[in-house]
Amino acid sequence: MFRFSTAGESHGEALVAMVSGVPAGVEVDPAFISREMWRRQQGYGRGGRMRIEQDQAHILSGVRHGKTIGSPIAMTIANNDWKNWQEILPVETGDAAKHKAVASPRPGHADLAGALKYDFKDARYVLERASARESAARVACGAIAKSILLPLGIEVASHVIRVGEAELSRPATFAEIRAIAGREQVMLACVDPGDEARMKAEVDKALRTGDTVGGIFEVVVHGLPAGVGTHVNWDERLDGLLAQAVMSLQAVKAVEIGRGVTAASSQGSTVHDAITYAGEEPAEHYTRFTREQNNAGGIEGGMSNGEDVVVRGYLKPISTLRRPLASVSFETREVTKASYERSDVAVVPAAGVAGEAMVALAVARCVLEKFGGDSLRELRRNFEGYCEQIRAF
Ligand SMILES: Cc1cc2nc3c(=O)[nH]c(=O)nc-3n(C[C@H](O)[C@H](O)[C@H](O)COP(=O)(O)O)c2cc1C
Numbered sequence: 060m061f062r063f064s065t066a067g068e069s070h071g072e073a074l075v076a077m078v079s080g081v082p083a084g085v086e087v088d089p090a091f092i093s094r095e096m097w098r099r100q101q102g103y104g105r106g107g108r109m110r111i112e113q114d115q116a117h118i119l120s121g122v123r124h125g126k127t128i129g130s131p132i133a134m135t136i137a138n139n140d141w142k143n144w145q146e147i148l149p150v151e152t153g154d155a156a157k158h159k160a161v162a163s164p165r166p167g168h169a170d171l172a173g174a175l176k177y178d179f180k181d182a183r184y185v186l187e188r189a190s191a192r193e194s195a196a197r198v199a200c201g202a203i204a205k206s207i208l209l210p211l212g213i214e215v216a217s218h219v220i221r222v223g224e225a226e227l228s229r230p231a232t233f234a235e236i237r238a239i240a241g242r243e244q245v246m247l248a249c250v251d252p253g254d255e256a257r258m259k260a261e262v263d264k265a266l267r268t269g270d271t272v273g274g275i276f277e278v279v280v281h282g283l284p285a286g287v288g289t290h291v292n293w294d295e296r297l298d299g300l301l302a303q304a305v306m307s308l309q310a311v312k313a314v315e316i317g318r319g320v321t322a323a324s325s326q327g328s329t330v331h332d333a334i335t336y337a338g339e340e341p342a343e344h345y346t347r348f349t350r351e352q353n354n355a356g357g358i359e360g361g362m363s364n365g366e367d368v369v370v371r372g373y374l375k376p377i378s379t380l381r382r383p384l385a386s387v388s389f390e391t392r393e394v395t396k397a398s399y400e401r402s403d404v405a406v407v408p409a410a411g412v413a414g415e416a417m418v419a420l421a422v423a424r425c426v427l428e429k430f431g432g433d434s435l436r437e438l439r440r441n442f443e444g445y446c447e448q449i450r451a452f
């Protein structure tokens with residue numbers, strides 16, 4: 060069974076990532092994992108922490124001579140900031156007297172609900188794990204998922220389509236989205252070059268006023284054949300699995316598949332993607348049945364339909380404000396300002412990269428469930444046999 064999990068606190072020694080159920084023989088390139096983690100650290104509007112971290116995954120198990128061997132893959136990702144927190148966080152070696160409590164919970168964070176739930180008078184113990192620092196470990200796991208999908212010709216990429224009030228352009232083809240996702244520009248990652256100025260202005264406005272912004276990222280899966288996922292059980296539907304995967308990311312508050320949101324206020328004749336028939340032999344993973352548009356976002360009846368799978372994640376504005384909202388002191392019960400140390404102001408590109416990882420992990424799970432195989436060779440044989448079958452349909 061393909062699954063993954065993470066452990067680690069934001070300012071603890073390291074994050075831990077574990078992926079199991081990976082077939083043997085899958086190439087795992089540490090440079091590729093590092094590159095994915097680097098991508099998650101980019102974007103205009105990130106705070107001081109990103110200047111401290113240089114994420115790298117250290118592989119402890121499951122990979123020999125650059126290829127998976129079927130056993131669980133364990134990885135650690137160091138938190139460079141840990142050395143600055145050893146005395147602040149009351150870990151065994153730390154000095155509890157120097158501990159910096161978060162004593163007035165921050166609206167929009169897990170602070171208050173977590174303090175109540177776990178009986179803490181200090182939200183520090185909650186925020187350490189609630190922090191989106193954890194998404195770095197998900198990206199390491201996602202890089203493994205992408206490494207399984209890529210030899211099958213299945214690619215995942217993301218781009219930003221909204222930052223605050225600025226609506227950005229949507230490229231027409233996957234090749235363009237892939238190019239935007241792979242941009243080297245450090246500050247404007249995952250943003251179409253034509254949109255940079257507007258995106259930057261939107262973030263600058265928030266920076267000036269001590270406020271924050273949210274936005275929308277879009278993840279696209281290209282090359283997934285029709286029939287992955289199923290309509291037969293609610294918890295095996297591809298749309299449901301993708302929604303959970305993306306919604307589980309920190310600050311994501313809505314998930315949309317294809318034209319899901321505007322479809323609700325449109326007529327059926329304009330929404331549904333008419334089916335046509337191309338007589339000639341289709342390429343690779345495709346069939347003779349084609350569509351001229353993809354409002355369904357590549358999923359009908361909980362299954363991929365052969366078109367690009369399009370999933371959008373809607374992010375609320377970042378919760379920690381330089382001009383904090385009102386809160387209440389756990390100690391005195393007096394109304395005070397919410398705690399503030401430092402914070403990101405906008406994270407849409409970074410969240411999009413984490414979204415890619417979650418989508419790749421969900422798709423890899425469905426692909427492995429459908430095609431099986433303990434080795435990449437076996438998986439590929441099963442996958443190609445099926446593709447041949449649907450090409451001939
Ligand atoms: C990549 C990324 C970076 C984030 N950075 C911050 C941050 O610096 N400050 C902040 O208040 N929230 C940040 N968040 C969002 C919080 O982690 C999140 O809103 C909080 O844990 C509460 O969880 P919820 O919004 O999912 O309910 C970030 C989210 C992501 C995806």
Ligand SMILES: C=C(O[C@@H]1CC(C(=O)O)=C[C@@H](OP(=O)(O)O)[C@H]1O)C(=O)O
Binds near residue numbers: 106107189400403
């Ligand atoms: C560390 C990361 O993001 C962090 C997510 C985060 C939050 O509250 O979610 C708060 C900030 O951490 P800090 O309080 O240390 O400045 C971000 O930097 C990361 O993305 O790697």
